[in-house]
Amino acid sequence: MQANQQARTSTGMxxxxxxGPLAWPYLFALPFVLAYAAFQLYPVVYSFILSLHDxxxxxxxxxxxxxxxxxxxxxxxxxxxxxxxxxxxxxxxIPATLIVGVLLAYWTFQLNKGRKLFQTVNFLPYxxxxxxxxxxxxxxxxxxxxxxxxxxxxxxxxxxxIYWLQGEWTSRMIIALMVVWRNLGYFMxxxxxxxxxxxxxxxxxxxxxxxxGFHTFTRIxxxxxxxxxxxxxxxxxxxxxQLFDEPKLLYGGWSGSAQVGGPDNTALTVIWKFVDDSFIxxxxxxxxxxxxxxxxxxxxxxxxxxxxxxxxxxxxx
Amino acid sequence: xALTTMKKWASAASATVMLxxxxxxxxxxxxxxxxxSESPAPxxxxxxxxxxxxxPADLKGTVKIWDWDETxxxxxxxEFNKKYPNIKVEVTVVNPNDxxxxxxxxxxxxxxxxxxxxxxxxYRGKLFDLDVLDNLEAAPYDFDRGExxxxxxPLLSNPKGELVGVDQAIAPAGxxxxxxxxxxxxxxxxxxxxxxxxxxxxxxxxxxxEVKDKSGGKVLMFPGLGDAFLVLRGQNADSYINxxxxxxxxxxxxPVETLFKMRDAGILGKNELWTPAWASSMAKGExxxxxxxxxxxxxxxxxxxxxxxxxxxxxxxxxxxxTRGGTSVSIYKDSKVKExxxxxxxxxxxxxxxxxFNFKTFGNMPGVKSFxxxxxxxxxxxxxxxxxxxxxxxxxxxxxxIVPGVKGEPQTKYDxxxxxxFNSLYPLWTKDTSIDSGAALKxxxxxxxxxxxxxxxx
Numbered sequence: 047m048q049a050n051q052q053a054r055t056s057t058g059m060x061x062x063x064x065x066g067p068l069a070w071p072y073l074f075a076l077p078f079v080l081a082y083a084a085f086q087l088y089p090v091v092y093s094f095i096l097s098l099h100d101x102x103x104x105x106x107x108x109x110x111x112x113x114x115x116x117x118x119x120x121x122x123x124x125x126x127x128x129x130x131x132x133x134x135x136x137x138x139x140i141p142a143t144l145i146v147g148v149l150l151a152y153w154t155f156q157l158n159k160g161r162k163l164f165q166t167v168n169f170l171p172y173x174x175x176x177x178x179x180x181x182x183x184x185x186x187x188x189x190x191x192x193x194x195x196x197x198x199x200x201x202x203x204x205x206x207x208i209y210w211l212q213g214e215w216t217s218r219m220i221i222a223l224m225v226v227w228r229n230l231g232y233f234m235x236x237x238x239x240x241x242x243x244x245x246x247x248x249x250x251x252x253x254x255x256x257x258x259g260f261h262t263f264t265r266i267x268x269x270x271x272x273x274x275x276x277x278x279x280x281x282x283x284x285x286x287x288q289l290f291d292e293p294k295l296l297y298g299g300w301s302g303s304a305q306v307g308g309p310d311n312t313a314l315t316v317i318w319k320f321v322d323d324s325f326i327x328x329x330x331x332x333x334x335x336x337x338x339x340x341x342x343x344x345x346x347x348x349x350x351x352x353x354x355x356x357x358x359x360x361x362x363x
Numbered sequence: 364x365a366l367t368t369m370k371k372w373a374s375a376a377s378a379t380v381m382l383x384x385x386x387x388x389x390x391x392x393x394x395x396x397x398x399x400s401e402s403p404a405p406x407x408x409x410x411x412x413x414x415x416x417x418x419p420a421d422l423k424g425t426v427k428i429w430d431w432d433e434t435x436x437x438x439x440x441x442e443f444n445k446k447y448p449n450i451k452v453e454v455t456v457v458n459p460n461d462x463x464x465x466x467x468x469x470x471x472x473x474x475x476x477x478x479x480x481x482x483x484x485x486y487r488g489k490l491f492d493l494d495v496l497d498n499l500e501a502a503p504y505d506f507d508r509g510e511x512x513x514x515x516x517p518l519l520s521n522p523k524g525e526l527v528g529v530d531q532a533i534a535p536a537g538x539x540x541x542x543x544x545x546x547x548x549x550x551x552x553x554x555x556x557x558x559x560x561x562x563x564x565x566x567x568x569x570x571x572x573e574v575k576d577k578s579g580g581k582v583l584m585f586p587g588l589g590d591a592f593l594v595l596r597g598q599n600a601d602s603y604i605n606x607x608x609x610x611x612x613x614x615x616x617x618p619v620e621t622l623f624k625m626r627d628a629g630i631l632g633k634n635e636l637w638t639p640a641w642a643s644s645m646a647k648g649e650x651x652x653x654x655x656x657x658x659x660x661x662x663x664x665x666x667x668x669x670x671x672x673x674x675x676x677x678x679x680x681x682x683x684x685x686t687r688g689g690t691s692v693s694i695y696k697d698s699k700v701k702e703x704x705x706x707x708x709x710x711x712x713x714x715x716x717x718x719x720f721n722f723k724t725f726g727n728m729p730g731v732k733s734f735x736x737x738x739x740x741x742x743x744x745x746x747x748x749x750x751x752x753x754x755x756x757x758x759x760x761x762x763x764x765i766v767p768g769v770k771g772e773p774q775t776k777y778d779x780x781x782x783x784x785f786n787s788l789y790p791l792w793t794k795d796t797s798i799d800s801g802a803a804l805k806x807x808x809x810x811x812x813x814x815x816x817x818x819x820x821x
Contacts, residue, residue: 103467104493117816124813190633190640209794305787309794311810325464327780327814329489 097335107332114336125337127311128319129344131218135315136286138222139229144278146226147233148271152263154234155241165238169231176228180295183224187211211296212309221313224292233278240274241267276356283352287345290317316341423449424703428479429457429466435725439711442720446710450703459483463490470495478698479708482528482691485782488774491520496527496693497701504694504705510713510731517602517771519691527693529712530730532657532721534689535761535769536597537679539655539664541648542753544582545676548574548651552753554678554760564621567681571630574651580629586641586650587634588622588789593654595621596785597685600770604777607818611781611808619807623800626792633793636786642667654680656687657728657761660748672751677760684768723747728758735762777815784810 097114099107118125154164171179186193187210195207210216244267252262293313297305306322307314314322316337324334430436436454443452455477457465463486469476470493482490490496499506508516508526512533519528542552549560549570561567571584585591595618603614625631632650634641644650645668655663655677664675692712694704711717715737718729726747735742742759749757788807792798798806812820 102493103471104495121816122813185639188638188640190638191643209790212790212794305790306783307787309787309791311787322814325467327783329467329493329776 093335093338096332097339099332100330101332102329103331110332114333115340117333118336118340124307124311124314124319125316125340128307128314128316131312132287132289132315135218135222135225135289136283138219139225140279140282140286142222143226143229143233143282144275147230147278148237148268148275150230151234151237151241152267155238165231165235168234171228171230172232174228176291176295179224179228180292183220184211184296187220214310214312217296217308217313221289221292221296224296225286225289228292229282236274236278237271240271244270272356272358276353276358279352279356280349283348284345287341287348288317289315290321294318294321316344419447419706420449422447422703422706424700425451425453426479426700426704426707427453427455427477428481428707429455429462429477430481431457431459431462435721435727438724439717439720442717443707443710446716447703447706450706452707459485462486466490467493476695476697478695478700478704480693480695481531482693484534484686484688484690484774486779487518487691488778489776490693491527491774492522492776494521495696496521497696497698498525498527499529499694500526503702510733512730512732512766514686514766514769514771515730517773518686518689519771520773522775528691529693529708531690531692531712532727533730533761533766534656534658534686535765536594536654536656536659536685536687537677537761537765538594538652539659539752540652540676540678541650542674542676544648544651548577548582552676554676554755554764557676557678558764561678561681563681564624568625568628568630571625572628575630582649582651583632584625584630584651586632586644586653587636588626588631588793589634589636589786590652590654591625591631592618592622592785592789593687594680594685597687597772598680598683600685600772602773604773604775609777609781609811609815609818609820611811611820612804615807616804619804620800623792623803626796631793635790635793646671654685654687656689657726657757658688660751660757661726665748665751673753675752676755677752677757679765679768684765686769686771722758726757728761777811777818780814781811784814 096107098109098111100110100114101107150168154161154168157164185191187195189195189207189209189211192207192210194210195204198204199207208216210220248266248270249262252266257265293308293315297308297313306326307318320334320337320341322328323330323337428436433454433456436452440452440454444450462481462483466476466480468474480490480496497504500508506526506529508519511519511530514535515530515533516526519526519530521527540552540557545552545557549557551557551560561570567584574582574584596615599614599618601614603610632644634644645653645664653659653663660675665671668675692708694701694708698704711721712729713731713734715734718731718734719738719741721727721729722741724747742756742762746756746758749755784807788803788810792803808820812818
């Protein structure tokens with residue numbers, strides 16, 4: 047800094063020019079860096095420090111080293127249950143969304159008429175507020191007033207409504223269905239964007255070589271959409287591990303009723319457990335930070351794994 | 364080709380953006396908005412001057428209160444300002460479900476904290492455990508717990524035994540019942556007769572079976588396990604949490620056993636509390652009894668059975684009374700306007716003037732003895748919801764018949780865990796009738812232990 051100033055004063059205009067281009071990038075980057083430090087880096091570091099403490103948010107913090115992590119990994123059966131619930135619901139929803147999404151996209155892409163309408167209609171769930179989705183599904187699947195049960199009863203297929211929301215597997219299936227329903231339009235749109243980018247001459251060449259329909263789809267469309275698939279898989283693994291809105295709203299939608307975790311905690315996700323431990327059942331901010339950090343590590347791990355599995359090999363193309 | 368696709372995309376995108384705006388507008392609500400009293404103050408931190416007890420006009424300051432019942436505050440504040448013209452009371456509407464979370468964030472970040480803090484029963488134990496409320500029996504308040512109705516002090520004390528709140532309105536509870544159904548199936552709709560007929564739970568269950576048979580299964584006693592358990596659990600008000608030891612079995616064994624007896628007798632519906640089916644059952648007349656406290660006629664019964672005026676009654680529960688819900692009113696220990704805040708609490712929740720206004724306008728009953736001693740007419744005059752309950756004098760019945768049987772239960776931070784676990788278990792017990800009370804109790808203990816892993820649960 048001092049040297050710069052000296053240089054500036056001794057060499058006049060020339061020095062200023064030299065100093066200028068050097069400083070500008072830093073200056074332009076500064077707002078972002080500051081905002082990042084204040085709103086991202088600081089909370090991340092702070093919550094790690096917090097995870098080493100016992101704190102109820104108001105009283106004094108007690109430093110307890112890694113005991114929160116120890117408790118979480120050795121003495122908290124609900125943490126592993128919530129993790130396995132989350133993974134199960136991801137397994138139920140992600141492959142289904144991918145497959146149906148790409149098929150819908152392919153079909154929509156071939157449409158000549160009504161394509162825009164079809165795209166918009168399919169995209170609507172994605173922009174609906176999660177609160178509304180929670181209400182829609184809890185009304186649909188309510189065992190007494192729910193539409194699904196009313197239809198089943200009306201046709202005489204059942205004598206008493208099914209307790210959709212209180213079954214171990216039905217509850218998870220409904221949540222997976224909510225996730226699929228919500229994300230399908232988004233997946234479809236991303237795939238259509240990918241298909242638009244595939245040059246037509248590849249298809250024309252394939253046609254000349256006698257490839258048709260299904261063959262073209264599996265041999266040309268899908269391989270060329272591989273990067274899109276990788277993007278969708280990795281992002282949905284990240285989002286899936288943070289699953290919270292859907293189960294919380296499905297079970298916490300009614301005023302006053304506070305059923306955490308669904309029936310027998312079969313719908314408890316990691317983030318829901320995190321919220322429960324910090325605000326609902328307990329006020330253990332340190333412990334919750336430990337949950338958040340463990341989840342962070344898991345998300346990094348799973349993202350790497352899912353990338354390794356789906357990404358094209360270097361020489362694959 | 365590329366250009367037309369771009370155009371299509373642009374129009375689709377603009378359509379979706381517009382729709383997003385519409386949908387998100389539907390999702391928002393008014394919960395977060397803050398409503399100030401008619402003369403909004405420029406800042407909330409003015410200090411109160413002069414001690415309570417001197418000329419009311421000398422007390423100055425701005426008192427902040429978070430409440431979910433905006434109607435109550437909007438009515439009470441002008442009354443208060445007639446006597447204390449220089450104290451401004453600012454109300455922020457906060458949903459009870461978010462209340463504690465919002466308060467914690469406010470305190471932790473040192474930003475917005477109200478001077479008067481409300482403690483709904485659902486989170487009261489956790490609130491008291493945070494140690495952020497002033498002892499009202501110390502200076503500058505010097506309140507005496509003897510002024511409260513006898514059952515109240517345990518409900519309003521923190522783990523150290525200090526009295527940290529007064530009652531917003533008493534919440535002793537009995538059973539609201541459908542008069543038409545009682546007459547048809549039990550032969551009478553007179554509360555005194557019903558008390559005799561349903562003196563204990565065994566006879567309640569026997570009568571319940573008769574009602575079920577007579578009505579062909581169309582009319583049952585309670586809408587669900589949740590409702591029945593509110594009564595059964597509340598009747599056993601013994602303290603069961605000692606430091607970090609939770610004697611859940613000792614506390615819950617009898618209530619759970621009676622609950623399962625009722626379930627197996629088939630006299631309970633399959634509704635969960637506060638669901639749409641539960642709410643609509645009141646107007647439909649599918650169930651005889653609903654546990655109800657004095658806030659119930661307004662928020663619970665008349666709100667869900669709007670056409671039901673005249674067809675409801677109130678009777679005490681078999682084997683004793685209990686409390687349902689209720690809200691404590693406390694002062695934040697770092698408040699800068701303690702005297703002014705206390706003046707408001709005294710006026711709105713403890714004084715005769717405020718009490719009478721509260722009682723006549725909202726049907727709320729204050730929790731101090733002096734109110735009933737100085738105003739004996741409130742128990743003879745007609746109350747706000749008496750007509751809805753077939754002309755029965757609700758205040759008199761609550762005070763004379765239900766309150767004497769109520770015991771207050773000390774609140775701890777573990778109570779919300781126990782309640783939360785029960786709420787997530789009873790739908791399973793409703794669904795799966797192969798679970799018996801022994802297995803249910805065991806599950807109850809395990810689940811509470813899972814969530815309260817710093818405590819010992821037995």
